[in-house]
Amino acid sequence: MDTPQKSITQIETPISKSRFEDSPVFNYINSLSPIRPVKSIPNPHQFSTLNFTSPPSVFTSPHLTSSHKESRFFKTHHPSSDPTIPVQESQDNSASNVEAVAEADATTEFNTDASTEMEQPQIVKETNLDDPLAVSPCGSRETTDLSLVPYASPPREENNGEDAAGMEMQKMMNDNVQGKNETPDWDRLIADSSEFLIFSSPNDSEAFRCLMMQRASPSLAPSVMPTMQPGSINEPESSNASPYGAVSVLHRGIRRRCLDFEMPGNKQTSSENNTVACGSSSRCVVPSIGLHLNALLMSTKDCKINTTTHDYSCTEKYQVGLQGSSSTLQEPFDQTETATRDLEVVPDEPTLEELHLSSPKKKRVKMEAGEGESSCKRCNCKKSKCLKLYCECFAAGVYCIEPCSCIDCFNKPIHEDTVLATRKQIESRNPLAFAPKVIKSSDLVLETGDDASKTPASARHKRGCNCKKSNCLKKYCECFQGGVGCSINCRCEGCKNAFGRKDGSSIVDMEAEQEEENETSKKTKRTKNQENTEVYLMRKEESSALPATPMSIYRQQLVQLKNMMPPPQSVLGGGSSSSGMFNSQYTRKSETKSLETVTEDGAEEMPEILSHTSIDNTKAVSPNGKRVSPPHLDSSSSGRRSGGRKLILQSIPTFPSLTPQH
DNA sequence: GAGTTTGAAACT
DNA sequence: CAGTTTCAAACTC
Numbered sequence: 001m002d003t004p005q006k007s008i009t010q011i012e013t014p015i016s017k018s019r020f021e022d023s024p025v026f027n028y029i030n031s032l033s034p035i036r037p038v039k040s041i042p043n044p045h046q047f048s049t050l051n052f053t054s055p056p057s058v059f060t061s062p063h064l065t066s067s068h069k070e071s072r073f074f075k076t077h078h079p080s081s082d083p084t085i086p087v088q089e090s091q092d093n094s095a096s097n098v099e100a101v102a103e104a105d106a107t108t109e110f111n112t113d114a115s116t117e118m119e120q121p122q123i124v125k126e127t128n129l130d131d132p133l134a135v136s137p138c139g140s141r142e143t144t145d146l147s148l149v150p151y152a153s154p155p156r157e158e159n160n161g162e163d164a165a166g167m168e169m170q171k172m173m174n175d176n177v178q179g180k181n182e183t184p185d186w187d188r189l190i191a192d193s194s195e196f197l198i199f200s201s202p203n204d205s206e207a208f209r210c211l212m213m214q215r216a217s218p219s220l221a222p223s224v225m226p227t228m229q230p231g232s233i234n235e236p237e238s239s240n241a242s243p244y245g246a247v248s249v250l251h252r253g254i255r256r257r258c259l260d261f262e263m264p265g266n267k268q269t270s271s272e273n274n275t276v277a278c279g280s281s282s283r284c285v286v287p288s289i290g291l292h293l294n295a296l297l298m299s300t301k302d303c304k305i306n307t308t309t310h311d312y313s314c315t316e317k318y319q320v321g322l323q324g325s326s327s328t329l330q331e332p333f334d335q336t337e338t339a340t341r342d343l344e345v346v347p348d349e350p351t352l353e354e355l356h357l358s359s360p361k362k363k364r365v366k367m368e369a370g371e372g373e374s375s376c377k378r379c380n381c382k383k384s385k386c387l388k389l390y391c392e393c394f395a396a397g398v399y400c401i402e403p404c405s406c407i408d409c410f411n412k413p414i415h416e417d418t419v420l421a422t423r424k425q426i427e428s429r430n431p432l433a434f435a436p437k438v439i440k441s442s443d444l445v446l447e448t449g450d451d452a453s454k455t456p457a458s459a460r461h462k463r464g465c466n467c468k469k470s471n472c473l474k475k476y477c478e479c480f481q482g483g484v485g486c487s488i489n490c491r492c493e494g495c496k497n498a499f500g501r502k503d504g505s506s507i508v509d510m511e512a513e514q515e516e517e518n519e520t521s522k523k524t525k526r527t528k529n530q531e532n533t534e535v536y537l538m539r540k541e542e543s544s545a546l547p548a549t550p551m552s553i554y555r556q557q558l559v560q561l562k563n564m565m566p567p568p569q570s571v572l573g574g575g576s577s578s579s580g581m582f583n584s585q586y587t588r589k590s591e592t593k594s595l596e597t598v599t600e601d602g603a604e605e606m607p608e609i610l611s612h613t614s615i616d617n618t619k620a621v622s623p624n625g626k627r628v629s630p631p632h633l634d635s636s637s638s639g640r641r642s643g644g645r646k647l648i649l650q651s652i653p654t655f656p657s658l659t660p661q662h
Numbered sequence: 663g664a665g666t667t668t669g670a671a672a673c674t
Numbered sequence: 675c676a677g678t679t680t681c682a683a684a685c686t687c
Contacts, residue, residue, distance in 0.1 A: 476668045
């Protein structure tokens, strides 16, 4: 039985309004007031494209406006007993907020907070905004918002929500521009915000930062994916299309969603996190922002979400500041892609840059034309429907996106159920299927007790490779691809892995590095034996695409830090759960842990990177100027020269300073 | 860009 | 668990 109340209110509003407007009193007032009543124009389009110029496409779709209310924000349960009112409210707010973020991106963290807060009270609790104002129970939102956000949308009538939002947006934009004079120190803002602005997910923060960056460098503003309207796709789940649509639009524009496969029963949470986009998103949508591309990687493979606890471990600083510095070694290509883009952004890596830019390598062309274009990891699946581990996206825990060339792809938000089911199935078969393939050596040592720790990479492939012909010298080899040495877990034949052979000899690396070092100083070419040379060349080729990009630099820094840190604690994230990809990396456990995990991958690449990049550069390109100062390795590391050319990871003793104890 | 090679994933 | 098939990335031309 329908409660007449609702319908009555719906009907009554317009009626009463019209009556009111027709009334002489109204006319009188109207005549007196210079303010003319403006009737809302129910034109969703007006709100979007026409009104705003910034990064339009992503957020301008009518679909978006129509589905705002169903965006992921509203997936969260409203604590209030009567969802209708809050929803209505949040509808406007969300619209304005989303738009604010999207269009104006003048939105500050406060606004973001506000939106988050408004839409996700629970998350707010979770995220614990330090700002007392921010934490307001559902009751007093508006006040809070207003107090918090200079341009936050004030409470307004439920009608013409979109227009209102749009107008509000413009107002906000204006206010922001005028009031702040548009001199945002984004780095500072982000840095500052990182302390109290805790995003509901790492991806959120990523997206946030992305937007910030975007604003910071409008010239780089993406062309923006024009027509990716998932909603336009005739999906069976049309009922759900909206939410997805909204989310997708938003995320497509901003971020690539990560799959949080876990929480089978907890769909809500799952969706919440699912929506969480990986940093990838940023790269996808904001191609110009090379730095963010890495974030994708981070989110996808490196910064794993500990779905078990729903913690995210890359500390916000890392997440935001480093922008996916941890981009996985498992995806050298991505790195390279990113690198290529980063070159434009980061001018201070002359040698490598030049090297990279000047070399019209096929690889690079390939990357630019293909993966690099979107700067997203792209799969090319044809038969697996992207629902098998064959699919890199799926394996990485991210949804496929536009740039993917996959056919019959089911790895999309609209098929979330399928994806989750498949994921579960695969995990049931192999609980570690989605676990990071490359894990820290320390962890490994705990597990296998092998000599992994002896190798420079300081990480090992979990299962080991099974190479027969590639000698573990090509990316066919997962160990090599991951930038780690082979271990006793490997069943490879003729292993010549540059990062460390199965037999435990990591000497190759040492020799190569030292050799290169000497060569560098002497400016002569190497005189190493053929094997090492071969290895070296291969690695160089690999890493040539990984010049001194910020990412690589971050990684480098991280690696350095890592090396200075004491041996990692027991595996937390690693074993945390089978949800794998996202497991450890985002666990908020401790910064140390985060760093470690982040570094984990970074270390994989180190040998090569280190041999080519200088610490000075590292310093120079520090993301937001925050931290990761390459510690005083020199004194402690025997492998490093005054020139700062090289770091020999192996030789760097653990350094206690960064961890509380030890 | 097409074809080949390779090894992981999936299957039996 | 081992062998085989399938698959898509990596690689080569």
